[in-house]
Structure formats: C-alpha cells, structure tokens
Amino acid sequence: MNPVKLKLKDITYYYDNFRALNNMNFELEENQIMGLIGRNGSGKTTLLKVIAHQLLQDKGEVIIDDKNFSTNESNQYKICLARETLGKTFEQTEIMKVKMIFDLAATLYENWDNTYANHLIKRFKLNVNKKYNKISKGMKTTVGIILGLASRAEITLFDEPYVGLDPVSREIFYAELQKDFTQNPRTLIISSHLINELEGMFERVLIIDEGAILVDNPIDKLKEKYYLLQGRKEAIESYNTHFRTMNVETIGSLASYSVEGPINEEIIRRLKADNIDISMISLQKLLYHLTNGGENNADR
Amino acid sequence: MLIDNSMKVMAKVFLRFMLTFLLIYLAIIFFNTIVPLFFIGFSEFDVNEFKISATLYLAALIYSMLVAFAAKCTSVYYDMFTIFSITRKRIMRTINITNVLLTVTGSVVLNLMLLMHDIPDRGLFLIMITLSIYLILNFLNFVAFLGKLFGWYYIVGTFVLLASFILFTVNYIGGFIQMGLFKTEIITFFIVATAGFFLVNNFVLSKRYEYKH
Numbered sequence: 351m352n353p354v355k356l357k358l359k360d361i362t363y364y365y366d367n368f369r370a371l372n373n374m375n376f377e378l379e380e381n382q383i384m385g386l387i388g389r390n391g392s393g394k395t396t397l398l399k400v401i402a403h404q405l406l407q408d409k410g411e412v413i414i415d416d417k418n419f420s421t422n423e424s425n426q427y428k429i430c431l432a433r434e435t436l437g438k439t440f441e442q443t444e445i446m447k448v449k450m451i452f453d454l455a456a457t458l459y460e461n462w463d464n465t466y467a468n469h470l471i472k473r474f475k476l477n478v479n480k481k482y483n484k485i486s487k488g489m490k491t492t493v494g495i496i497l498g499l500a501s502r503a504e505i506t507l508f509d510e511p512y513v514g515l516d517p518v519s520r521e522i523f524y525a526e527l528q529k530d531f532t533q534n535p536r537t538l539i540i541s542s543h544l545i546n547e548l549e550g551m552f553e554r555v556l557i558i559d560e561g562a563i564l565v566d567n568p569i570d571k572l573k574e575k576y577y578l579l580q581g582r583k584e585a586i587e588s589y590n591t592h593f594r595t596m597n598v599e600t601i602g603s604l605a606s607y608s609v610e611g612p613i614n615e616e617i618i619r620r621l622k623a624d625n626i627d628i629s630m631i632s633l634q635k636l637l638y639h640l641t642n643g644g645e646n647n648a649d650r
Numbered sequence: 651m652l653i654d655n656s657m658k659v660m661a662k663v664f665l666r667f668m669l670t671f672l673l674i675y676l677a678i679i680f681f682n683t684i685v686p687l688f689f690i691g692f693s694e695f696d697v698n699e700f701k702i703s704a705t706l707y708l709a710a711l712i713y714s715m716l717v718a719f720a721a722k723c724t725s726v727y728y729d730m731f732t733i734f735s736i737t738r739k740r741i742m743r744t745i746n747i748t749n750v751l752l753t754v755t756g757s758v759v760l761n762l763m764l765l766m767h768d769i770p771d772r773g774l775f776l777i778m779i780t781l782s783i784y785l786i787l788n789f790l791n792f793v794a795f796l797g798k799l800f801g802w803y804y805i806v807g808t809f810v811l812l813a814s815f816i817l818f819t820v821n822y823i824g825g826f827i828q829m830g831l832f833k834t835e836i837i838t839f840f841i842v843a844t845a846g847f848f849l850v851n852n853f854v855l856s857k858r859y860e861y862k863h
Contacts, residue, residue: 365860402735406858420737427655429735437729439798444726454662458655458734 361410381535385552402431432498449478461502487514581626724794781840788847
C-alpha cells in the first residue's frame with residue numbers, strides 16, 4: 351500500500367446558505383487514480399476547488415503529505431486543477447495568447463515538462479498563437495488538459511476533462527493520460543459524467559451526491575460489493591436474503607437485479623449453478639441506483 | 651524567499667503589461683511632439699520643450715500604468731493565480747511585494763524626472779509621491795476585491811465617489827503641499843489610509859469569501 355498523499359478531514363462548504371459539501375472525509379494514496387462521480391450539482395467541482403485551494407472550506411482540513419495545505423507553504427505548486435476555464439475575469443478582460451499561459455505555467459510548476467507540452471500541443475492541434483478568450487470551449491478544455499498533464503503536479507485534478515471535446519480529442523486525452531501516468535505516476539482525481547469512457551482507468555471511485563460521499567472504495571472492492579445478477583426472476587429472488595436489492599429490471603420471466611453484497615463464495619457458486627449470471631455492475635448503473643435514479647430502490 | 655515562482659510570474663505579466671504602455675507612450679510622444687512639426691516645420695523643434703513634454707507624459711503614463719496594474723493584480727491576476735492553485739496567503743504576499751516594488755520604482759522614476767523641474771522642498775515631494783502611490787495601489791487592490799466579491803458595478807460607483815473627492819480636494823491638497831502647509835496631517839492621512847486598506851485587503855483575502863465576479 352502506498353502512503354497517503356491526500357486526506358480530506360470533515361470538509362464542509364457552503365454557498366451562502368446552501369451546503370455544497372457536507373462533512374467529507376476520504377484518503378487517497380500516492381500514485382492512485384480516483385474517479386470522482388456524481389450527478390450535476392452533487393458537489394464535484396466544489397470538492398476539487400476546495401482541494402486545490404480555489405475555495406476555502408467552512409470547516410475541515412485538506413492535508414497533503416501529512417501537512418495542512420492552507421497553512422503549510424511547502425505544499426505550494428504541488429496541485430494542478432485542470433478545468434475548461436481560467437476564471438471569469440481573466441477570460442473577459444485579459445488578452446493573452448495561449449502560449450503565454452503555458453509560459454507562465456512553466457515558470458510556476460517546478461516539474462513542468464516543456465517538451466511534453468509541445469508534444470501535446472501538436473497532438474491536439476492547438477493553435478497557441480491565438481488569444482485565449484477567442485478560442486472555442488473545446489480548445490479551452492484542451493488548454494486545461496495540457497496544463498494538467500505537462501505540469502506533472504504531484505496531485506493533478508481534472509474537472510470534466512471532455513467539455514466541448516470531439517471524440518478524437520477525447521481518445522487522445524485518454525491515451526496520453528494512460529501513457530503519461532505509466533511513465534510518470536502521480537495522484538490523479540478525474541471528475542466525470544462520461545463514466546463508461548473512463549471507468550477502466552480508475553483504481554478508486556468516489557461517488558458523491560448532495561455533497562455527501564455515497565461510495566468510497568477501490569475498484570476491486572466495488573467488484574466484491576456490487577453485482578449485477580441476470581437470470582430467471584424466481585431463481586434470483588430465492589437468494590434475496592443474501593444481498594440488498596437496489597434495482598430490478600424484468601423482461602418476461604427474466605430479470606436483471608442490481609444488488610449490494612458482499613456475497614460469499616458459497617452463494618456465488620450456488621447462483622452460478624442455478625444459471626444466474628453474475629457480473630460487476632457498471633459505475634454508471636451504480637451511480638444511477640445510488641442516487642435514487644432507479645424506480646425500485648425503495649429501501650434506500 | 652522573496653523571489654519565488656509566483657513573483658516570477660508576476661514579473662512576467664508586468665513586463666508584458668509595461669511593454670503595452672511603452673508603445674502607447676511612444677505613440678503619444680510621436681503624435682504630440684513630432685507630428686506637429688510636419689505642419690510648423692522641423693526647424694521649430696525645441697529640445698528643451700521636447701524633454702519637458704516627454705517627461706511629463708512619462709510621469710502621467712507611469713501613474714496610469716501603476717494604477718491599472720494594481721487593479722489588474724487583484725482581479726485578473728488573482729484569477730490566474732487561483733487557477734494555478736496558489737494559496738491566498740501566497741497570492742496576497744505576491745501582491746504586497748509587487749505593490750512595494752511598484753511604489754519604489756514609480757517614485758524613483760517620477761522624482762528623477764522632477765529633477766528636471768524647479769521644485770522647492772524636494773524631500774517633501776519624494777515622501778508625498780511615494781506615500782500617495784502606495785496608497786493608490788492599496789486602494790485599487792481594495793476596490794478590485796470589492797468588484798470581485800460583489801460585482802463590477804460597485805466599481806463604477808466607487809470611482810465616481812473617488813473622482814468627486816479628488817475634484818473637490820485636489821486643489822486644496824495640492825496647494826497645501828506646495829505651500830508646505832498641513833504637512834504632518836497630510837502625511838498622517840496617507841499613512842493611516844494606506845495601513846487601513848492594507849490590513850483590510852489582507853484580512854478579506856484570508857477569509858473564505860468566494861470571489862465569483
């Protein structure tokens with residue numbers, strides 16, 4: 351197990367009277383990729399902004415390498431939050447070429463890799479001589495992605511790194527992320543709605559809703575906890591004392607059960623013997639059921 | 651360390667900003683001192699008059715540049731630093747150091763230029779100019795923070811009030827300084843007002859307010 355890189359302790363954040371984050375606690379190991387998943391307005395961006403010190407929490411601490419980020423200056427420049435914007439005032443009033451932004455980032459981030467930044471600029475076909483406020487939404491996202499990847503910051507946060515991106519650019523991003531992470535492992539948090547495209551990369555998953563954590567598990571633990579059972583309805587129902595049913599979808603006599611375990615080896619063996627197919631529930635479905643998206647999850 | 655990466659970034663954006671002002675300055679000099687010569691003849695060119703105009707325009711432009719940069723520091727560059735996840739404490743430190751450097755540089759340049767003019771009581775002018783620049787920078791930081799916190803329409807109102815105040819008092823204060831009256835009171839006002847804005851700016855930024863505008 352790697353040492354803990356990032357720790358959030360009792361983080362609470364209010365926008366006026368609205369509680370956006372509610373007493374959040376979690377730990378992330380060094381060189382781990384975490385998927386931050388949640389519905390619109392669940393608090394993903396707020397959480398990333400609080401981690402990156404762009405918003406100051408009402409309560410709690412962000413701890414990096416056992417040091418409080420707010421008070422310890424040694425953690426400076428260790429975080430990069432890649433977003434599709436550089437701030438409202440900056441975008442509206444500053445006339446700055448994209449290459450100047452990268453130049454400033456190179457000055458600021460100690461591990462900045464200029465060769466890699468140039469490689470990414472070519473791959474994404476980004477015109478760095480254009481003014482930042484004149485480029486498209488997708489290009490702004492690309493600027494954020496390049497900042498995030500080339501900064502080589504010890505903790506890199508990507509907030510929905512696909513906004514406005516075409517499918518080709520998205521694939522380039524995924525490929526570059528995987529390649530660069532293999533060569534330069536670091537702690538990554540990626541918030542996303544496009545769960546199916548990214549879930550293969552996640553080592554840990556944090557599902558949040560209404561500012562609270564619903565699931566915080568390594569991906570292999572999720573596989574041991576949430577299952578999709580498919581088979582004859584009566585056959586599956588005969589086992590329903592061994593798990594908690596989150597959702598049921600039926601087609602004739604066949605049914606698809608989304609369930610929360612864990613289910614022990616013996617039961618799994620018996621389910622298989624009864625021709626019930628067992629697989630891991632997709633993260634997208636899990637999010638859907640956990641956030642009351644399903645119709646049959648009355649027991650939540 | 652005084653010159654950290656944030657200061658280096660600030661220096662880069664300042665140099666870029668200064669270059670723009672330099673180009674404006676050269677354009678103003680060209681249009682106001684060279685272009686008229688095409689109509690009245692180049693034989694009318696007076697070196698001394700040119701020197702005086704050039705230094706006056708430079709003084710005015712330095713003042714404008716400092717004012718504009720101070721306003722940008724706590725609005726545009728605040729955003730930029732925030733995006734780069736620089737802590738607020740570090741941002742404020744960078745802005746404070748920048749203010750001191752701008753004040754010293756601005757005051758030195760302005761006072762050197764004033765050496766070309768016959769001014770009584772230079773020492774007093776040096777102090778007044780230094781303090782007034784530092785007060786203006788801190789005041790503008792404050793106004794920009796207000797704008798970022800509550801919306802930019804507050805800036806318009808604040809500047810209208812400020813302009814009214816300046817129009818109302820500038821003749822009196824300028825006269826007092828020239829005549830050497832109320833020296834202690836004026837200097838005390840500059841110091842107290844600057845300290846007030848400095849403390850409020852640092853206090854406001856240490857709080858959890860969201861700078862959403």
